[in-house]
Amino acid sequence: MTEVTFREAIHQALSEALEDDGRVFLLGEDIAAAGGAFKVTDGLMDEFGGDRIRDTPISEQAIVGTAIGAALKGLRPVAELMFADFTGVCFDQIANQLAKYRYMTGGQAQVPVTIRMANGAGGGFGAQHSQTVENWFLNVPGLKLAVPGSPADAYDLMLASIRAEDPVLFFEHKSMMNLKGTLDPDRQPAELGRAAVVRPGTDVTVVATQLMRVRADEAAAQLANEGISVELIDPRTLAPLDVATVSTSLERTGRLLIVQESPFGGSWGATMIAALMLDAFELLDAPPAIVCGDDTPVPYAGVLEEAWLPTTERIAAALRALMRR
Amino acid sequence: MTSTEDHGAVERGAVPTDQLLGFIRAMIEIRAFEEETQRLFMANLVRGSTHLCSGQEAVVVGACAVLRDGDSMLCTYRGHGAVLAKGAPLDRTFAEILGKAQGLCGGKGGSMHLTDISCGAYGSIATVGAHLPIAVGLGFASRYTGSQDVCLCFFGDGATNIGAFHEALNLAAIWKLPVLFVCENNLYGEYTALHLTTPIDRLADRAISFGIPGVAVDGNDVSAVFHTLSEAADRARAGDGPTLVEALTYRHKGHSRADPGRYRPKEEVAEWLARDPIDLARSALLERGIDPASLDELHRDAEDRVRTASERAQAWDEPDVQSRLQDVWA
Numbered sequence: 261m262t263e264v265t266f267r268e269a270i271h272q273a274l275s276e277a278l279e280d281d282g283r284v285f286l287l288g289e290d291i292a293a294a295g296g297a298f299k300v301t302d303g304l305m306d307e308f309g310g311d312r313i314r315d316t317p318i319s320e321q322a323i324v325g326t327a328i329g330a331a332l333k334g335l336r337p338v339a340e341l342m343f344a345d346f347t348g349v350c351f352d353q354i355a356n357q358l359a360k361y362r363y364m365t366g367g368q369a370q371v372p373v374t375i376r377m378a379n380g381a382g383g384g385f386g387a388q389h390s391q392t393v394e395n396w397f398l399n400v401p402g403l404k405l406a407v408p409g410s411p412a413d414a415y416d417l418m419l420a421s422i423r424a425e426d427p428v429l430f431f432e433h434k435s436m437m438n439l440k441g442t443l444d445p446d447r448q449p450a451e452l453g454r455a456a457v458v459r460p461g462t463d464v465t466v467v468a469t470q471l472m473r474v475r476a477d478e479a480a481a482q483l484a485n486e487g488i489s490v491e492l493i494d495p496r497t498l499a500p501l502d503v504a505t506v507s508t509s510l511e512r513t514g515r516l517l518i519v520q521e522s523p524f525g526g527s528w529g530a531t532m533i534a535a536l537m538l539d540a541f542e543l544l545d546a547p548p549a550i551v552c553g554d555d556t557p558v559p560y561a562g563v564l565e566e567a568w569l570p571t572t573e574r575i576a577a578a579l580r581a582l583m584r585r
Numbered sequence: 586m587t588s589t590e591d592h593g594a595v596e597r598g599a600v601p602t603d604q605l606l607g608f609i610r611a612m613i614e615i616r617a618f619e620e621e622t623q624r625l626f627m628a629n630l631v632r633g634s635t636h637l638c639s640g641q642e643a644v645v646v647g648a649c650a651v652l653r654d655g656d657s658m659l660c661t662y663r664g665h666g667a668v669l670a671k672g673a674p675l676d677r678t679f680a681e682i683l684g685k686a687q688g689l690c691g692g693k694g695g696s697m698h699l700t701d702i703s704c705g706a707y708g709s710i711a712t713v714g715a716h717l718p719i720a721v722g723l724g725f726a727s728r729y730t731g732s733q734d735v736c737l738c739f740f741g742d743g744a745t746n747i748g749a750f751h752e753a754l755n756l757a758a759i760w761k762l763p764v765l766f767v768c769e770n771n772l773y774g775e776y777t778a779l780h781l782t783t784p785i786d787r788l789a790d791r792a793i794s795f796g797i798p799g800v801a802v803d804g805n806d807v808s809a810v811f812h813t814l815s816e817a818a819d820r821a822r823a824g825d826g827p828t829l830v831e832a833l834t835y836r837h838k839g840h841s842r843a844d845p846g847r848y849r850p851k852e853e854v855a856e857w858l859a860r861d862p863i864d865l866a867r868s869a870l871l872e873r874g875i876d877p878a879s880l881d882e883l884h885r886d887a888e889d890r891v892r893t894a895s896e897r898a899q900a901w902d903e904p905d906v907q908s909r910l911q912d913v914w915a
Contacts, residue, residue, distance in 0.1 A: 285729065311729070317759070322718045322752035329722020329736070332707060333657070335729060337722075352749075356712050357719060365700040365708065366691030367912035401913050425915030 261444055267437040269411035270300050270376075273418035274338065278308050281336060284422060285312040287323060288340030288376075297342050298378055298437055320346050324353035327373045328361065336422055337373050343389045344379035344431055347396065358427045359402035370425040374418075380471055381521055381569050382435035387557035390565075392470075392522045394431050394498055398531060404428040404452050405498040409473035411441035413496055416450035424452060433470040453500035457509070461491035464582060465509040467532060468519040469494055472551075472570060476519045479575035488583055498528045506532065507540045514545035515582055519575050523555040546585035551578045600808045602873050608650065608807045609866040610883050612642035615666040616863060617884075617891040618675065619838075622665065622682060622696075625895065626842065631682055635696045638666040640805075640837035643862035644769050645670040647810025648737055648832075651765075651818045655734040657707045657723045659716040662697035663769075664709035667739050672704035675894035685901040692904040693912065707736075714744035717753035717766065724762035724827070735763040735821045737814075743774025745788050754829065758795040763821035765814060766829045769804065771836045776848055789831035797827050804832030805862040808869070834862070 264272065277284045286292075286301060292315040295302030305313040316323050320341055327337035341347060347354055354375070361371050381390040394405050404426050408414035414432070421428035450456065458473065459480055468476040473494045480490035491509050495502055510516060516536065518529035533548050551570045559565055599605070619637040626635050638645070641663075649658065649670035660667035669678060673689060681688030682696045689701045697711040707723060710716035720738035727734040744750050745768060757764045768788050772779050785791075792799025798820070802813040810832055817828035835857035839846035846854075867880055 317752070317755060319752035319756060321715075321749045322721060322756040325715070325718020325720075325749065325753065326722040326725055326756065329719040329724070330726045330729065331722070332702075332719070333723055333726030333730075335726050352712050352715050353718060357710070357715055361708070362915070363912045364690060364694045364698045365702070366689070366693050368690070368700060368702045370915045372915075404914070
């Protein structure tokens with residue numbers, strides 16, 4: 261079983277998709293000759309040629325629009341926007357064009373576009389290169405949102421996104437690029453819209469994605485030493501959001517903690533809690549809890565960003581507090 | 586072709602009489618369609634807003650005439666004429682505007698989103714300029730698959746001040762993509778005169794900054810539009826890249842709905858009404874000896890076709906309310 265980093269897993273999935281399907285091509289800023297800002301696409305131009313791995317100008321609207329037009333003619337574009345915060349530059353293309361095209365034309369065409377981008381804090385990139393902006397798109401019907409939290413999920417979800425008939429925004433957490441994992445050939449491949457029980461447990465349910473999943477897993481290991489059994493669930497996609505898997509877990513545990521690095525308002529965690537309050541209120545033995553990033557932009561200085569981003573210790577403390585209720 | 590140096594429109598030769606008859610027939614049909622749409626709107630049968638293209642028919646008819654099977658077309662919320670010129674059926678186009686199940690988009694799009702991919706009309710896009718990058722993608726697909734197909738992209742003068750215009754023309758230029766960018770310059774961005782929003786008179790000159798040809802043409806002369814776009818299409822099919830065409834034309838009506846357009850000087854309106862594209866084509870045909878009675882018959886035929894299509898569309902069904910939940914995802 262080979263060990264790969266998060267970065268290598270995405271690279272391998274892109275390479276496999278390009279190998280399998282001539283309709284797949286990549287476009288974005290600095291992805292070809294330079295191999296991408298995070299080196300995810302390093303070497304793909306040499307392997308697949310400049311016609312399929314294409315550097316673009318710094319023109320996010322043109323990148324997304326070109327992907328949409330190409331998809332309407334049957335291609336499978338994989339666009340890269342470098343930092344996820346830059347979706348602000350092309351919000352119209354994503355929210356008004358990509359997401360709505362199929363619906364407002366009465367289903368005349370699919371728009372199988374995948375948009376890759378680096379999200380998340382922890383790297384000292386400052387406020388305009390660090391946000392978990394996937395939350396901006398929760399209220400945009402028509403998009404699927406993939407937030408892989410392990411190398412294997414990154415690999416599986418990347419292939420699933422490219423092969424899907426729908427538009428997918430694919431978020432690659434920049435603080436996870438060197439995270440190692442295995443691609444177990446016997447694993448159940450991750451699917452869009454299906455959560456994973458990452459760590460089974462019986463006392464309390466924790467739901468987290470990406471870097472917060474990694475830290476929640478560390479916190480769960482600490483709690484195990486204290487005799488508390490944590491069930492960790494990773495939704496893996498925020499749209500569709502698999503509430504049912506969490507609800508099933510609550511039947512066993514009766515306690516819920518959500519961990520996310522985004523601020524609370526309008527976030528996937530707030531949505532998850534709202535859905536569970538509507539559908540699974542009776543299953544709860546204590547009020548649901550949430551650990552969030554502060555309600556501020558992401559700060560720059562090391563001590564500020566470390567204090568902003570939920571730590572393993574904060575998650576463990578929140579779990580202990582929840583168990584006392 | 587180079588960018589225009591004078592501030593006038595390029596003179597173009599004539600087209601064969603049969604072709605000009607086809608053009609005038611199409612223009613008359615679009616005019617009748619828009620007049621019927623206005624009637625339907627005033628009768629409260631059309632929701633939201635409508636943006637009529639009356640007065641601008643020569644641009645869409647002349648330009649769409651250069652397209653062939655496999656080519657694609659994108660247009661704006663003022664797109665009834667463009668979609669019809671590309672071949673969408675009258676009745677299903679009315680039905681979409683009326684919000685009927687048999688509409689082009691099943692009643693989910695409406696006047697501003699008319700789309701009929703089966704005939705190459707890839708969409709009417711209603712955020713200004715947003716479809717120009719999508720046109721680049723349609724052109725890119727031709728290049729990628731090695732076909733000779735081109736994408737024709739209509740937009741208004743107002744769109745030349747939005748970022749997507751510049752991003753799209755730049756990318757199409759550096760990748761030499763087969764996209765025909767056609768600016769319908771009707772002198773007003775919604776309610777505001779062009780000279781108040783734009784520091785240059787000749788929008789075709791914006792092509793200079795992308796190193797591509799920019800051509801201004803009399804957008805009320807259907808033959809001139811056809812010739813200009815034919816050259817642009819030949820260039821695009823040969824792999825020589827995009828062209829920016831500025832078609833000088835005028836909105837006979839206001840921006841939308843019942844806007845009377847009072848912000849426009851009377852003299853200006855009169856001057857342009859005197860250059861009605863259908864009248865210009867009619868004069869050219871009369872000069873060639875076409876019987877005026879046969880041209881009058883074209884009008885009657887078009888009005889009959891339009892009325893019949895409108896009546897058929899009005900009789901069609903409302904969409905099943907459950908259909909609103911479909912087509913979000915594949």
